[in-house]
Amino acid sequence: MNKWIRWQGIGAFAVVLLVWFLLVDTLVKAAIENFGSSAVGAKVELASADLSLAPLGITLEQLVVTNPERPMENIVEAGLIELELDAANLLRRKIIADTMQINNLRFNTPRKSSGALATTKAEEQAQQKEMPFTLPGVSLPNTDKLVEEQKAGLQKEVDSIQQNITAIKTKWQKKQDELPSKADVDNYKKRFKAAKAEKNQLKKIKALNDLRDDIKKDLRAFKGLNKELDSDINSLKQEIRRAKNLPTKQADQLLADLGLNTSSSEITAMLMSGKLDQWVDQVKAMIGTSANLSGDKASTPARGEGQWILFDEYNPLPNLLIKTTQISGILDAAGESLSFTGEIKNITDQPKILGEPTTIKLTGSSSAGGSIIIDGLTDRTTELATDKLTIDVSELALNNFSLSDRPELSLLLNQGQANSNITVYLIDGRLDANATSLFKQLNLTATSIENNKTSEIIKSVLNSVNEFNLDISATGTLDEPSLSITSDLDKLLKEGLGQQLNQEKAKLKSSIQAELQDSLNTKLGPLEEQLGGINAIKQEINKKKDELDAIRR
Amino acid sequence: MIALIARLLKVLNSQDSPSQISLAMVIAMIIGLTPLNSPHNLLFLFLVLVLRVNLTMFLLTLAVFSLIAYLVDPISNALGLYLLELPALNGLWTEFYNNTLMRLIGFNNTLLLGSLVLALILSIPGFFAGRFIVINYREYIMAWVKKSRVALWFKSGKIYSAYSQFSS
Numbered sequence: 016m017n018k019w020i021r022w023q024g025i026g027a028f029a030v031v032l033l034v035w036f037l038l039v040d041t042l043v044k045a046a047i048e049n050f051g052s053s054a055v056g057a058k059v060e061l062a063s064a065d066l067s068l069a070p071l072g073i074t075l076e077q078l079v080v081t082n083p084e085r086p087m088e089n090i091v092e093a094g095l096i097e098l099e100l101d102a103a104n105l106l107r108r109k110i111i112a113d114t115m116q117i118n119n120l121r122f123n124t125p126r127k128s129s130g131a132l133a134t135t136k137a138e139e140q141a142q143q144k145e146m147p148f149t150l151p152g153v154s155l156p157n158t159d160k161l162v163e164e165q166k167a168g169l170q171k172e173v174d175s176i177q178q179n180i181t182a183i184k185t186k187w188q189k190k191q192d193e194l195p196s197k198a199d200v201d202n203y204k205k206r207f208k209a210a211k212a213e214k215n216q217l218k219k220i221k222a223l224n225d226l227r228d229d230i231k232k233d234l235r236a237f238k239g240l241n242k243e244l245d246s247d248i249n250s251l252k253q254e255i256r257r258a259k260n261l262p263t264k265q266a267d268q269l270l271a272d273l274g275l276n277t278s279s280s281e282i283t284a285m286l287m288s289g290k291l292d293q294w295v296d297q298v299k300a301m302i303g304t305s306a307n308l309s310g311d312k313a314s315t316p317a318r319g320e321g322q323w324i325l326f327d328e329y330n331p332l333p334n335l336l337i338k339t340t341q342i343s344g345i346l347d348a349a350g351e352s353l354s355f356t357g358e359i360k361n362i363t364d365q366p367k368i369l370g371e372p373t374t375i376k377l378t379g380s381s382s383a384g385g386s387i388i389i390d391g392l393t394d395r396t397t398e399l400a401t402d403k404l405t406i407d408v409s410e411l412a413l414n415n416f417s418l419s420d421r422p423e424l425s426l427l428l429n430q431g432q433a434n435s436n437i438t439v440y441l442i443d444g445r446l447d448a449n450a451t452s453l454f455k456q457l458n459l460t461a462t463s464i465e466n467n468k469t470s471e472i473i474k475s476v477l478n479s480v481n482e483f484n485l486d487i488s489a490t491g492t493l494d495e496p497s498l499s500i501t502s503d504l505d506k507l508l509k510e511g512l513g514q515q516l517n518q519e520k521a522k523l524k525s526s527i528q529a530e531l532q533d534s535l536n537t538k539l540g541p542l543e544e545q546l547g548g549i550n551a552i553k554q555e556i557n558k559k560k561d562e563l564d565a566i567r568r
Numbered sequence: 569m570i571a572l573i574a575r576l577l578k579v580l581n582s583q584d585s586p587s588q589i590s591l592a593m594v595i596a597m598i599i600g601l602t603p604l605n606s607p608h609n610l611l612f613l614f615l616v617l618v619l620r621v622n623l624t625m626f627l628l629t630l631a632v633f634s635l636i637a638y639l640v641d642p643i644s645n646a647l648g649l650y651l652l653e654l655p656a657l658n659g660l661w662t663e664f665y666n667n668t669l670m671r672l673i674g675f676n677n678t679l680l681l682g683s684l685v686l687a688l689i690l691s692i693p694g695f696f697a698g699r700f701i702v703i704n705y706r707e708y709i710m711a712w713v714k715k716s717r718v719a720l721w722f723k724s725g726k727i728y729s730a731y732s733q734f735s736s
Contacts, residue, residue, distance in 0.1 A: 019619055019620050020618060020619065020620065021617065021618055021619065021620045022618075024614075024616075024617035024618035024619070025617070025618055027617045028613070028614050028617045028618065031613065031617075103668060106668045106669075106671065106672045107668055107671040107672065108671055108672070108674070319603070319638075319641060319679070320679065321603070321645055321648065321677040321678040321679025321680055321682075322645070322649065322677070322678045322679075323676055323677055323678075324649070324652040324653070324661075324676045324677075324678060325665075325676070326658070326661050326662045326664075326665035326676065327662055327665070328665065328666060329666050
């Protein structure tokens with residue numbers, strides 16, 4: 016027997032077990048960090064792990080989970096995590112625990128170094144995300160080109176009037192030619208003299224009657240001429256008058272299309288874009304991490320790892336299940352710290368086997384009297400993936416809360432109070448989120464690196480704001496949400512900027528009007544002279560008519 | 569490399585029985601071909617320490633088969649997948665799946681099952697082949713080496729110096 020048995024080997028084996036026992040904490044720590052990092056998609060770090068065998072349990076200290084969307088921030092930091100494990104299920108490679116305790120939990124804490132696994136990609140994307148910001152302005156564009164176009168329009172109008180004047184003038188000259196000429200009038204005068212000188216009374220009367228009839232016939236041609244001529248002259252006068260009014264109309268039309276170069280409703284969106292991106296990334300990270308943990312993963316196993324084939328279990332349980340987790344910690348919101356407690360139920364990686372969704376309920380309060388209630392649910396028990404989150408914030412004191420860090424326009428809430436109701440629904444990848452907030456008792460400070468009239472107006476409006484509401488809605492998908500933002504701030508800014516715009520517009524209008532008027536006056540002068548020519552034709556016609564009338568009488 | 573060959577020669581020329589040397593090779597093959605952190609390897613490690621098998625041969629063979637395992641992994645994985653998906657064995661696997669010990673061993677991992685089955689299949693012929701090689705080496709090659717001129721030349725070389733070092 017001694018030939019085959021090496022009794023010292025038992026001692027050596029015991030030493031191996033002892034070494035394993037001494038190293039197991041390090042192995043557990045490494046396993047959590049590796050598994051956690053691959054599940055989250057960013058670094059998961061742990062200060063220490065302590066596995067106890069009796070009772071079987073594990074204690075983790077300083078667990079830090081990086082936000083994969085923002086590698087310089089952590090989604091969550093936990094000071095202490097304690098859980099007791101079910102030994103029988105652990106041997107079956109299942110982590111099952113009835114309760115877990117997490118203390119000193121903090122969210123969205125800054126990191127000293129990047130927690131990205133893929134080195135710079137996430138950081139670059141975060142940097143590139145910020146929406147370009149242009150402070151809205153009321154400086155109106157250069158109108159020279161437009162004025163030149165208007166002048167061309169005026170010229171056409173003048174040409175049209177000219178054509179009309181020429182046509183009318185030609186018409187009346189023709190008519191004038193058809194009327195009895197001076198020779199005809201002189202002839203009538205001669206006939207009159209001759210008839211008067213006639214001694215034979217009968218012949219005299221007949222000659223005078225004939226003359227009267229001839230003159231009457233000719234006078235009929237004059238009938239209605241005055242009326243027609245007056246009408247033509249009036250229509251020309253109207254056209255000229257209309258032309259004179261054109262500069263005013265054109266200036267108005269030009270300026271009607273001009274306004275603010277940014278819609279005021281976009282100002283709040285631009286102001287908030289940095290903060291919104293941050294909040295969207297935080298929600299994405301939380302929901303994404305929860306989904307990664309509980310989602311169906313169909314990934315190709317790495318070489319050297321093999322594939323785990325599952326069979327029917329008589330008492331099916333997920334591979335990971337923590338039935339109830341008690342949490343407590345500090346929530347930093349808007350410059351205020353709220354201590355909170357809460358409970359998370361059914362943390363699992365296989366919700367379909369468990370058949371119940373993961374839920375979270377938190378309540379927090381601050382020393383200043385504000386409160387927050389968070390209620391959330393992640394349901395992957397069916398094919399329709401559902402995530403719901405509601406956050407109610409009540410009278411949360413705000414201290415030095417930055418709404419915008421942009422140098423073009425930064426906005427700091429020095430003090431104030433916030434009430435907010437936020438609901439986020441993510442159903443089968445479709446996002447439907449709404450946030451309704453009211454900020455009151457505000458002391459705001461707006462600053463800008465730009466130094467012009469517009470920025471002064473904006474700063475002045477914002478600094479005087481005492482209360483405003485902010486409504487944000489999001490649809491689409493979590494990766495590409497479509498945001499809509501409305502706020503009282505838009506109306507206030509619109510009013511303030513609107514006044515400045517109106518002043519600028521008035522100045523520009525009078526300048527354009529004057530330029531167009533000058534251009535028009537030089538063209539209308541000759542037209543009016545021509546109109547005078549037509550008046551002269553009228554006078555000629557009237558003179559002839561009067562002469563004929565005089566002879567007839 | 570020279571030290572490695574010297575160690576090998578020392579083992580072959582030692583007083584250990586061919587069975588002990590061969591068993592060491594077989595256990596090393598099983599551990600080398602299967603994933604190192606598998607629970608069953610704890611049992612084989614215990615056997616290596618407690619049984620009087622040649623530890624040097626065990627370590628040498630373990631290194632060799634660890635390298636071979638890297639090449640053979642795809643075959644092991646495919647074999648494991650085939651066995652686990654075989655309908656005729658589904659009942660057996662389901663029973664194993666509901667057994668704590670078998671779940672701990674991780675039988676339902678394709679690579680582990682495939683490599684273990686492959687190693688166990690190769691272990692029996694491997695044991696006898698190893699014994700055969702050791703016996704014949706000692707009977708024919710060792711004797712020839714001692715007598716031949718080549719041996720004299722060889723003894724003047726580096727390999728023999730290293731071998732002498734390990735022998736003493």
